[in-house]
Amino acid sequence: MFYFIHKYSGGFDMLFLSEQEMWQSVTLEDVMDAIEDAYAIHKSGNYKMPDRFIAQRDKNMMLYMPCFLDSVIGTKMLSEFPDNPSLGIPYLNGLMILNDATTGLPKAIMNGSALTAMRTGAVGGVALRYLAPEDAASVGLVGCGMQGLHQLLYACEVRPITDIYLYDAYAKDLSGFIERLSARLASFGKNAIQIHTCADTRELAEHSRVLISATQAVDPLYPDDEELLRGKCFVAIGSWRPERRELPDAVWKLVKNAYTELPYACEESGDLKIPLEKGVLTQERVHFIEDLIEDTKQGHPHEQNETRCFKSVGMGLFDVRTAQLIYEKALGKGIGQKLNF
Ligand SMILES: NC(=O)c1ccc[n+]([C@@H]2O[C@H](COP(=O)([O-])OP(=O)(O)OC[C@H]3O[C@@H](n4cnc5c(N)ncnc54)[C@H](O)[C@@H]3O)[C@@H](O)[C@H]2O)c1
Known part of the structure; x- marks a missing residue:
């Protein structure tokens, strides 16, 4: 005979969602709308998001990202193990837990790597x-990994893309990536x-109107050539450490404004920190994309320059809001496995 240790034990269900079930629950547009919600919540200040805690042993890292919203609490745990790709295992793995905002009871657990790729793509x-530009029809991707693939899915959703250009410095054969992307x-x-x-x-930039990078690069990925990079729209989502950068100085010389998510991006990412220290970029030109979104919605877009750039470092609020949406949609559609604990 088994006895529960507490009179309430065994009476609670939580939902387990696999990667496939997460994708079955939502559309690409749903996830992008959740990201816009997350920006609005961030702008309102109505959340609590402690600094992410990084535990590191040698080159292996564990990242813990808790965030409280009024309606839910979420914590994403990620591992970043740089040797994994040589073992045929993804660099980044993880788990997301959602807790009830009133009781703290666990409501759901889901695949944290899939969540990261879904929300970072969004x-x-x-x-x-x-x-x-509304009519951008070509997109180039540097870094054909997990994030890169998802970046392309969303890029093709928001713009009338007819051609994708790929480059990866280390993946010798991109046929597997192309197969997965096409599917x-x-x-x-x-x-x-x-x-x-x-x-x-250089070849990638010559062909692409939108340039996305999703790498762990230490040094800039593109040639430092203003003529080559003029008029492009850059999205740089990789290399978030202070000593690493994906974008060359030419990008910061060409753009009027640099867009990012949070003030700490200027310290955490070499893409902003290094040009700020060199004086190629000034703090007054660094803006937050949540302001651009709100101003645009009110009919006052402030970006008219031909060359544009967004640098992402990510934040736990994106994960919690996206996970909450996936959980609610999954419950509504009867997707996922209920676990009793
Ligand atoms: N901004 C965010 O919110 C966010 C979220 C998740 C991951 N990331 C970052 O995105 C990056 C990519 O993550 P991932 O999960 O896709 O990793 P991944 O290992 O699956 O893919 C990265 C790809 O980039 C390639 N690459 C590395 N250095 C390169 C270089 N110098 N030139 C060209 N290609 C290069 C690798 O060969 C690999 O194919 C990491 O730096 C990660 O920390 C950012």
Whole structure:
């Protein structure tokens, strides 16, 4: 005979959602709308998001990202193990837990790596909603990994993309990536998009109106060439450490404003920190995309420059709001596995 240790034990259900079930629950547009909600919540100040805690042993890192909203609490736990790709395992793995805001009881657990890719792709997609030319038909991706693939799904959702250009410094054979990308695009009804590989980032930039980077690069990915990069729309989501950068100085010379999510991006990411220290970028030119979104919605967009740039470092609020949406949609559709504990 088994006895519960507490009189309330065993009486609570939580929902477990796999990657596939998470995608079955929501659309790309749903997730981008959740990111816009997250920006609005951030702007209102109605949340509590402690600094993310990073525990590191040698080069392996564990990241803990709690965030309280009025309606729910969420914590994402991620591991970043740089040797994983050489073992055929993703660099980034994780788990997301949602807790009830009133009782703290766990409500759901879901795949944290899938959530990261879904919401980071949507963060890129929202940036393109507000920054990319309406008629942008070509997108280039540097870094053909987990984030890169998802960035492209959302880019193709928000702009009439006909051609995708790919470059990766280390993945020798991109055929597996292209196969996965084509299958995912087809699942969203986008069968006619042409996918090309490039020999280097110069060739990629020559062909692409939108340039997305999703790497762990230490040094800038593109040639430091203003003529080559003029008029492009950049989304840089990788390399969030202070000593790492994806974008060359030319980008900061070309843009009127630099867009990011949070003030701490200027310290956390070398993409902003290094040009700020060098004086290539000034603090007055660094703006928050939540302000651009709100101003645009009120009919006052402030970005008219031909070259545009968004740098993302991410925040726990994106995860919680996205996970909450997935949980609610999954419950409504009867998706997922109820676990009793
Ligand atoms: N901004 C955010 O919110 C956010 C969220 C998640 C991950 N990230 C960051 O995004 C980056 C990519 O993450 P991922 O999960 O896709 O990793 P991944 O390992 O799956 O993919 C990265 C790809 O970039 C390629 N690459 C690395 N350095 C390169 C270089 N110098 N030039 C060209 N290609 C290069 C690798 O070969 C790999 O294919 C990481 O830096 C990660 O920390 C940011």
